[in-house]
Amino acid sequence: MQILTAARIREWDEYTIRELPIQSIDLMERASAACFDWLMENGFKQNAFTVFCGKGNNGGDGLAIARMLSQTGHAVTVYILEFGAKGTADFQTNLARIHQTDAVIKFISTVDTLHPIDANAIVIDALLGTGLNRPPDGLTSAVVQHINRSGNTVIAIDIPSGLFADKSSKDQTAIEATYTLSFQCYKTAFLVAENADRLGAIHILDIGLHPDYLSTITPEYQFIDESIVNAILQPRKKFAHKGNFGHAALIAGSVGMMGAALLSAKACLRSGAGKLTCFIPRIGYEIIQSRVPEAMCRIAGTDHIGAIDSFEGYSAIGAGPGLGREDEIQRMLQSLFLQSNATLVLDADALNVLSGNKALMEELPRRTVITPHVKELERLFGAVSGDFERMEMARERSKELGITIVLKGAYSLVATPGGMAWFNSTGNPGMATGGSGDVLTGIITGLAAQGYIPEQAAIAGVFLHGLAGDLAAAAISEQALIASDITAFLGDAFLQLQESSTGE
Numbered sequence: 001m002q003i004l005t006a007a008r009i010r011e012w013d014e015y016t017i018r019e020l021p022i023q024s025i026d027l028m029e030r031a032s033a034a035c036f037d038w039l040m041e042n043g044f045k046q047n048a049f050t051v052f053c054g055k056g057n058n059g060g061d062g063l064a065i066a067r068m069l070s071q072t073g074h075a076v077t078v079y080i081l082e083f084g085a086k087g088t089a090d091f092q093t094n095l096a097r098i099h100q101t102d103a104v105i106k107f108i109s110t111v112d113t114l115h116p117i118d119a120n121a122i123v124i125d126a127l128l129g130t131g132l133n134r135p136p137d138g139l140t141s142a143v144v145q146h147i148n149r150s151g152n153t154v155i156a157i158d159i160p161s162g163l164f165a166d167k168s169s170k171d172q173t174a175i176e177a178t179y180t181l182s183f184q185c186y187k188t189a190f191l192v193a194e195n196a197d198r199l200g201a202i203h204i205l206d207i208g209l210h211p212d213y214l215s216t217i218t219p220e221y222q223f224i225d226e227s228i229v230n231a232i233l234q235p236r237k238k239f240a241h242k243g244n245f246g247h248a249a250l251i252a253g254s255v256g257m258m259g260a261a262l263l264s265a266k267a268c269l270r271s272g273a274g275k276l277t278c279f280i281p282r283i284g285y286e287i288i289q290s291r292v293p294e295a296m297c298r299i300a301g302t303d304h305i306g307a308i309d310s311f312e313g314y315s316a317i318g319a320g321p322g323l324g325r326e327d328e329i330q331r332m333l334q335s336l337f338l339q340s341n342a343t344l345v346l347d348a349d350a351l352n353v354l355s356g357n358k359a360l361m362e363e364l365p366r367r368t369v370i371t372p373h374v375k376e377l378e379r380l381f382g383a384v385s386g387d388f389e390r391m392e393m394a395r396e397r398s399k400e401l402g403i404t405i406v407l408k409g410a411y412s413l414v415a416t417p418g419g420m421a422w423f424n425s426t427g428n429p430g431m432a433t434g435g436s437g438d439v440l441t442g443i444i445t446g447l448a449a450q451g452y453i454p455e456q457a458a459i460a461g462v463f464l465h466g467l468a469g470d471l472a473a474a475a476i477s478e479q480a481l482i483a484s485d486i487t488a489f490l491g492d493a494f495l496q497l498q499e500s501s502t503g504e
């Protein structure tokens with residue numbers, strides 16, 4: 001699924017009106033009917049409604065929905081936010097149409113005309129949509145706060161009023177919706193943590209915008225879905241041998257942190273790598289040898305990793321889980337960057353070492369994937385004011401350094417050197433648990449070892465990681481999920497992908 005900016009959505013609207021063709025008012029009718037149908041199919045058949053409308057097309061949608069509700073016997077009160085200016089043409093048409101119904105229509109022109117909302121009514125928020133061009137203030141802000149304070153169920157049309165579709169709305173007054181019914185595609189605003197309290201449950205409604213438009217644009221953001229991952233992953237050939245699937249290496253673990261190495265190693269093997277060598281300190285030798293018999297072990301250092309003589313012979317090397325931050329580790333990473341031709345996957349302490357020595361960043365090979373969480377990204381590249389700036393920073397640094405950046409979060413973002421950014425669509429809060437990141441490092445390393453280029457390994461890796469987590473949560477709950485369950489369900493994740501590609 002595409003994630004489009006407000007400007008792109010407007011273009012898509014115009015393209016549909018021109019090419020389908022369809023009249024603008026009929027497109028509004030379709031959008032409104034999709035909302036009305038959703039309300040009828042999702043438990044709101046018996047309710048009374050209070051509909052708040054602005055005078056743009058979002059308000060036009062609100063009026064059309066109100067008409068449909070009134071015509072089907074619902075008690076409907078409509079409040080129109082009135083600044084004296086005329087509404088859009090489609091708003092005006094729908095205003096004329098709603099006068100033919102029993103809906104009660106009232107205007108809000110001052111704060112004094114704000115009346116308590118009927119406690120039993122479902123509130124429809126159609127004040128402002130993707131046409132928002134400044135933070136709400138004055139009367140608009142007062143109406144938004146009035147709705148938020150009511151405690152009623154609030155259903156936002158297209159986007160909670162007061163939220164920008166594609167930039168930060170932090171500290172701005174905005175509707176806190178229970179549900180958001182949005183048209184056709186995700187907006188970036190739906191994917192950032194800073195808006196979490198405003199969006200409620202999001203439902204994307206198909207309003208039949210012309211699909212051909214999408215082939216005329218390169219969107220800034222995309223969702224990673226099954227079809228994208230299936231296009232990346234290749235089936236294993238009948239006469240293949242383990243040499244065809246690469247040799248992965250993991251540099252991980254230290255005293256007290258061998259679990260991180262273990263989690264990465266198992267996930268790496270379960271991702272299909274042909275062979276795996278683990279570079280570990282002596283302290284972890286028996287642990288890895290007995291718990292992951294499929295992996296080979298090379299000892300480097302005693303309590304933590306020390307010098308490694310050769311990085312040759314590996315198609316991908318993952319470094320970071322449970323490493324520690326000793327000076328020797330910094331020297332080891334420096335020689336890794338200089339000597340290895342493999343795809344590198346850097347996480348956790350490898351990133352902390354990089355943050356402590358920014359000069360080392362200049363030496364990062366271009367075939368590197370880094371997998372920071374929010375704090376690690378800021379330690380690497382500097383503080384930001386919010387989620388949107390952070391995403392932009394990931395994109396910029398990815399282009400500048402020529403590396404792939406996986407910014408981990410509820411919707412992990414994969415920023416690629418070509419300037420594209422991909423949001424992951426799988427995963428759940430149960431995965432916010434120790435070791436989950438180590439599993440991801442193992443998966444991406446395992447995929448890269450098989451010859452997938454860094455950005456493909458990152459895109460397929462985050463998707464598989466999230467999907468395995470979703471399957472694990474479905475089986476044992478989000479609460480009980482631990483990182484090794486993600487690895488345990490990787491097989492089911494691969495099977496689900498295969499089924500979706502063969503249409504079984």
Ligand SMILES: NC(=O)C1=CN([C@@H]2O[C@H](COP(=O)(O)OP(=O)(O)OC[C@H]3O[C@@H](n4cnc5c(N)ncnc54)[C@H](OP(=O)(O)O)[C@@H]3O)[C@@H](O)[C@H]2O)[C@H](O)CC1
Nearest residue numbers: 013028056057058128129130131132133134135136158183
């Ligand atoms: N393709 C689709 O998805 C369809 C979307 N539809 C609906 O249309 C809206 C977008 O409608 P639009 O008329 O472009 O914009 P809005 O209704 O969001 O806003 C209208 C005007 O409001 C003014 N504005 C902007 N910011 C503020 C603010 N902070 N306070 C007060 N007023 C504000 C601004 O006008 P100004 O002259 O005052 O600058 C806006 O122009 C979309 O969200 C969908 O709901 C179609 O119905 C179907 C297809």
Ligand SMILES: [K+]
Nearest residue numbers: 125128159161
């Ligand atoms: K709205």
